[in-house]
Amino acid sequence: MADARVEIIRRLTRREAWPSLKRTLEKTRAEDIAAAVNLLAPTHQRRLVDCIDDDSKMAEIFCMLNARECAALTTSIPFERLVTLMQLMPIDDEADVIASLPDDLRRKVLNALEGDEKAQLEDILAWPVDSAGGIMHPAAFRLKQDLTCRDAISALQEAGDLEMVFYLYVENEQNQLVGVASLRGLLTHPPSTPLKAMMSAEVISVPPETDQEEVARIVDRYDLLALPIVDPDRRLLGIVTIDDIVDVIKEEAVEDMMLMAGLGENLNPAQHSVFNSFRERFQWLLLTLVGGIGMAELINVFEGDLAKQTVLAGFIPVMLGTGGNVGTQAATIAVRNIATGHAGSIGTPQMLFREARVGALLGVGFAVILGGYALARWFDQPMLGLSIAISLIVIVINAAALGMLVPLTLNRIGVDPAVATGPFVTTGIDLVAILIYFGTCGVLLN
Numbered sequence: 512m513a514d515a516r517v518e519i520i521r522r523l524t525r526r527e528a529w530p531s532l533k534r535t536l537e538k539t540r541a542e543d544i545a546a547a548v549n550l551l552a553p554t555h556q557r558r559l560v561d562c563i564d565d566d567s568k569m570a571e572i573f574c575m576l577n578a579r580e581c582a583a584l585t586t587s588i589p590f591e592r593l594v595t596l597m598q599l600m601p602i603d604d605e606a607d608v609i610a611s612l613p614d615d616l617r618r619k620v621l622n623a624l625e626g627d628e629k630a631q632l633e634d635i636l637a638w639p640v641d642s643a644g645g646i647m648h649p650a651a652f653r654l655k656q657d658l659t660c661r662d663a664i665s666a667l668q669e670a671g672d673l674e675m676v677f678y679l680y681v682e683n684e685q686n687q688l689v690g691v692a693s694l695r696g697l698l699t700h701p702p703s704t705p706l707k708a709m710m711s712a713e714v715i716s717v718p719p720e721t722d723q724e725e726v727a728r729i730v731d732r733y734d735l736l737a738l739p740i741v742d743p744d745r746r747l748l749g750i751v752t753i754d755d756i757v758d759v760i761k762e763e764a765v766e767d768m769m770l771m772a773g774l775g776e777n778l779n780p781a782q783h784s785v786f787n788s789f790r791e792r793f794q795w796l797l798l799t800l801v802g803g804i805g806m807a808e809l810i811n812v813f814e815g816d817l818a819k820q821t822v823l824a825g826f827i828p829v830m831l832g833t834g835g836n837v838g839t840q841a842a843t844i845a846v847r848n849i850a851t852g853h854a855g856s857i858g859t860p861q862m863l864f865r866e867a868r869v870g871a872l873l874g875v876g877f878a879v880i881l882g883g884y885a886l887a888r889w890f891d892q893p894m895l896g897l898s899i900a901i902s903l904i905v906i907v908i909n910a911a912a913l914g915m916l917v918p919l920t921l922n923r924i925g926v927d928p929a930v931a932t933g934p935f936v937t938t939g940i941d942l943v944a945i946l947i948y949f950g951t952c953g954v955l956l957n
Contacts (some may be wrong), residue, residue, distance in 0.1 A: 644719030841914030870911025
């Protein structure tokens with residue numbers, strides 16, 4: 512139903528049926544409107560936003576858009592309304608939107624805000640946008656350790672609107688975080704129980720400069736609903752909640768996927784200029800083109816072998832395609848292990864050895880099929896089938912090892928493996944596969 516509503520909004524916007532669109536938007540949830548905005552071109556996005564009169568709903572929509580779309584839309588909204596929308600947002604989402612604004616507009620918005628709201632925003636904006644401090648919510652439910660469960664429940668009832676109260680954070684007299692308690696624990700212990708007697712003193716926390724990917728890994732590892740952010744003196748600065756972690760995981764996964772394809776970090780091609788798209792994609796495709804020229808030169812080196820056995824030319828695409836696919840799979844596994852932190856715990860030699868064994872089994876399986884085909888097709892040349900089978904085994908083992916080794920090496924020298932792995936793996940495997948194929952066939956068939 513939600514997808515159908517999104518498609519209706521898209522069609523009405525593109526047809527510029529503004530009265531019908533306005534009625535539809537009034538009956539549609541903010542989440543579905545945000546999904547429709549993500550699928551529209553910038554001009555249509557601005558026209559759609561103009562049709563939304565409800566500031567509360569508009570504020571919710573802004574919280575669900577990525578930074579680029581927020582930056583593009585906020586510049587077309589009257590300044591007074593923009594400030595009103597900011598004040599209706601949760602403080603962490605408000606910080607995300609303000610961080611996406613141009614510098615001059617960001618300063619104007621901050622100057623228009625007052626009091627605690629402005630101070631909290633400045634505290635969050637002081638941290639990088641992709642750090643724990645940059646995505647935290649400064650409001651957390653905290654109480655002193657000498658209070659009882661009865662006091663905690665009363666304080667919770669009087670607290671009003673807090674950011675997803677999953678845990679109660681317990682502090683000592685120096686305002687240091689010393690424990691954490693669940694809401695279930697408050698209800699299952701006698702009302703007179705002091706918090707320090709029922710809390711867990713083993714608090715999992717991170718400093719504000721921690722990268723958001725590391726925050727996501729910690730939340731995943733310990734199955735947390737919220738993670739406290741503390742300063743060097745163990746004072747609680749804020750919390751990162753599970754909804755922010757889900758956004759981080761989605762953002763990082765899509766970003767890595769785009770980077771591996773050499774398409775840059777832009778998630779909405781409709782908002783990217785043709786020249787920028789050309790520039791981002793050309794540099795990596797140029798590497799592939801250079802590799803292709805290298806393969807052409809290598810094939811020319813073995814021109815004499817091809818003249819004697821023209822049938823070898825027909826198996827070149829099979830060798831390159833099989834090796835490339837195996838290498839891409841191995842590279843994907845390596846990049847995933849790096850992203851999840853498993854690469855450090857497993858170790859490079861163990862990962863290479865395991866992938867080489869997998870490659871050997873795959874190579875033998877493919878070699879039996881392809882070598883058997885060659886032997887049946889050219890039964891009067893048994894060495895041809897043997898040469899092709901051995902070549903394929905060596906190519907697949909090499910592709911598996913190279914596909915694993917390239918991202919691990921790039922990560923070791925400080926280069927993002929998601930950016931450069933694809934072009935290096937495909938080009939390198941193709942070049943080595945040509946050498947292995949013609950070298951093996953040259954030796955055995957001669």
